[in-house]
Amino acid sequence: MIQTDTGWIIGNGKNINFWNDNCCLDKPLSEELGLPEEIASKLTAMVDKFVDSFDWSIPEAILTCIPFLQGALLKISVPRPNSIDQSVWRHSSDGHISLKLIREHLNNGDQTIFWGKNIWNSWTPPTRSCLVWKILWDRVPTDDKCLQVGVNMASICSLCGRSSETTQHIFFQCLH
Numbered sequence: 001m002i003q004t005d006t007g008w009i010i011g012n013g014k015n016i017n018f019w020n021d022n023c024c025l026d027k028p029l030s031e032e033l034g035l036p037e038e039i040a041s042k043l044t045a046m047v048d049k050f051v052d053s054f055d056w057s058i059p060e061a062i063l064t065c066i067p068f069l070q071g072a073l074l075k076i077s078v079p080r081p082n083s084i085d086q087s088v089w090r091h092s093s094d095g096h097i098s099l100k101l102i103r104e105h106l107n108n109g110d111q112t113i114f115w116g117k118n119i120w121n122s123w124t125p126p127t128r129s130c131l132v133w134k135i136l137w138d139r140v141p142t143d144d145k146c147l148q149v150g151v152n153m154a155s156i157c158s159l160c161g162r163s164s165e166t167t168q169h170i171f172f173q174c175l176h
């Protein structure tokens, strides 16, 4: 769900998969075309491979097979060599993702939906229910919480070792 609601602001296009990332439509091109997973996973061309002399350069054969593609590309910026690709959360005004925004989005802004019914039930193990509840309320005891209460410590993610340990990093950003 989070990936579906994540889009890209195209910079140089080197980090965005032309076929499998949300870059020119509301969904990945491979999904729009209904490509099976085994084919989509083999499409590895990045957006920058479809640019030449600061303009889109899509092979004629692709444009013939996907007639709506040209119109879709006209609506987005052409990649620029010195810009950086940015992943953005579509439901945030500045593109940044946060637990609060995810929670609001899942609730559709309607706070009368009771998450308890979805989390605390007979088929979910209590330990999992407890963890999800803590994530939703940002109460997982991560390093950043210790720092907030004045515990002086160095914080590093024990999974990837590349970022400080926060709930957002561990559950939504860490690549391990």
Ligand SMILES: [Zn+2]
Residues within 6 Å of the ligand: 157, 158, 159, 160, 161, 162, 163, 169, 170, 173, 174, 175, 176
């Ligand atoms: Zn990590």
